[in-house]
Amino acid sequence: MAEGGSLQPDDETHEIKLQTDRLSYMQVENISGGFVFQVTDMTRLLRFLILGTEGGTYYSGEKELKRESVQCIDRLMIQDRGVEVVKKIVEVSQAGRACKQNCTVYALAVCARSNDQNTKKAAYDALSTVCQIPTDLFAFIKFCEEFSAGTGWGRAHRRAIADWYNNFNEDVTTLAYKVTKFRRRHNWEHKDVIRLAHIYPASESLRLIIRYLVRGLREAKRLQMPADVVELDKWQKVYIYLEAVEKALHCTEESDIVELIQKHGLVREHVPTPLLMSIPVWQALLKNMPMNATIRNLGKMGSLHMIEEGSEEEKIIVDRLQNKAALKKSKIHPFKILVAMKIYSKGMSEKGSLTWPRNDNVVKALEEAYYMCFDNVEPTNKKYCLAVDVSGSMDTPMMGIESMTARDGAAAMMMLTARTESDFEVYAFCHKLDKIQIQKTDTMKKVLNKMSSLSFGSTNCSLPIIQALSDKKKFDVFIVYTDSETHFTEIHPSQALQQYRTKTGIKDARMIVVGMASSGFTIADPTDPFMLDIVGFDSNAPEAMRSFVEGQF
Known part of the structure; x- marks a missing residue:
């Protein structure tokens, strides 16, 4: 973290040159002619896992995942770093750092389809860790099928998928819950997966679940009950639960489904669609x-x-x-x-x-x-410069969240900083940058009023950096909040940011430009790991920004 306070007078040109020389070996020329830090393939991998793209842009909403989106994985595997890639996928997944779980599953499928046996083995060994619910398992199978043109059910693939089910051997009731809640996704369902994987159940209670999924409860009931007392207890609990689920599927009476919900803890996905119009049913579901x-x-x-x-x-x-x-x-x-x-x-x-x-x-x-x-948000302990567009166009609905305006979103994010961070300054884009006093105790209404009371001008994304240099202030992070109108004049933001790093010595000073109503702008230099664009805005964007500020990708 940068030290707070003002810069010393910048008259030691020699020292600045030394700083630049020390860092130049890590840098490449960018799109604006300046020199920036080079993005490594491992950083590109983290960007994909967390943001869903190798570049420095987070897109709200779902984007189609394509094989060419993760070329960094291919390059890392060529360097014999495939196992390291899988470890990073597992790390991101377990920490809940991915904005969209599909991206981690997609990357895992790429590794599972690798020609490198060590990478392939590591990927399949990690399947149950990364894909904890059937939705993710089905997505993994779908992606593997796409990569292999439908011919990918080899021994390693079958064994890993069989292990996904068998790994619940000590917690079979959880498996029963998950497979009945998520019966089908991505054009796959359990009975098809089980048949293709040739699953041999690890216990009699697991066999009961597998038989139920493939042939139904009537056939499952014909299985011989286990002799072992402990296994028999598990078997009976599973059977009672599956019987309740099956009754729910064919239920037509409110009172019957309500009783099943209350007695067996069934959830919305277990309730037939016609009964989801019933008040008593929702009353029962609401309680837990x-x-x-x-x-x-x-x-x-x-x-x-x-x-x-x-x-x-x-x-x-x-x-x-x-x-x-x-x-x-x-x-x-x-x-x-x-x-x-x-x-x-x-x-x-x-x-x-x-x-x-x-x-x-x-x-x-x-x-x-x-x-x-x-209180759920942990501070990053960085020093922030926030610059917000206060123009009339900020009343535009946010892309991805139509019930909120870009102004609402900007106010909410500034409040987030004010209430969780101790060191920040807020400015508004007018004919120049005007400071706004945002307090920790301010309500949403008060912040919006402060924004509305200011005149406005153009949104020059370089201006906060230029102003910070002029005022000799040190910041770790610059964030610009706007609708979709972003531009620069005589200096590109990437150049301004590089100058700021050189003159202040804050070599990892970062910049985020948030276009809350935008569908396709880009300002971030894709070769600079310390610049990020947010295109549109959704409820995952704040976590993406936090991960970026903390240097997680």
Whole structure:
């Protein structure tokens, strides 16, 4: 981290030259004629795993994954670093650092299809660690099929997939839950996978699950019950659960499905679609619903008019959202709460035709949860310079979150910095950069009012860096928040950032440009590991920015 305070007078040209010389061996010429740090293939791999792209750009929404997107893996394998690649995939996956899990699964599939036997073995050994739910397993199979044109069910592939099921031998009830909750994804389902993998179950309780998935409960019931007492207990618990799931699948009566939910802990995915229009069913589901699922299903429950003022459901939801310990345990990011609040307050879904009457007490509870969830975010302990576009165009809906404007998103992200970091300054783009005083205790409304009170001008992304040099201030991170209008005048941001690094000695000074309503701009130099573009904005973007600031990729 850079030391705080002002720069010393910059009259020691010789010292600056020495600093530049010491760093030049690590640098290459960039698109603007300046020299920047070279991005290594391992950094490119981390960018792909965390951002979904090798370049310095995070795209909101889903983008099609293509084989050419991970050429860095091929180059690393040529250097005999394939096993190291797999270790990095596992590390990112286990730490929950990937914005989109599909990217880690895709990279693992690339390694599994490698011609290098050590890399292939490491990838298949890591399958159960990276793919912890059937959705990810099915995605892995899909990607492997794409790479092998449908001819990829060799011995190693079959054994790894069989091991995925058999690894649940000590926790068969969890397997029963997962395979019945996620029955099919990516045009694959368990019975097809099991047949192709030639699975030999490691225990009789696992055999029961496998037989059920392939042939149904009636055939599974014909299996001989195990003689071992411990195994018999596991077998009976699995059978009772599968029987409940099967009853739920064919249920037509509200009272029957409610009883099954209450007795066996069934979840929404176990409920037949017609019964998801039932208030009693959702009332039963709500009682033990996790925090994230509660927030995700507010609109659906509201559309059934079950969250009425003074109702038991209102009390459950409000109490849950105001439970600080539960919010902390859920590790939910405050930005996700804010997005949920904006969508719920609007009374209609962003996609589809679902509508609902808003409950003001729920809205208030969401707002309180938003502020409480700032405690879920660990500080990076960096010194920030935040520059925000305050023009009228910031009222444009954010790309990826239509219920929020670019102004809302910028305000929320500045609040995040103010409430979690101790060292930051905020500026607005006007005819020059004007400082905004954002306090730790400011509410969302107060921050928006401060932004709205300023005049505006162009968004020159180099200006915050130029201004910092002029004012002789040291920052570790520059972040520009705008809608989609980004430009530079006589100096490109990458050049300005390089000058700043040279003159301040902060060799890893970073810059993030966030185009919240943009669909295709790029300012970051792809050869500079310390520049990042955010194109559009979604609830995963704040975590991508944090990972970047902390130097994780």
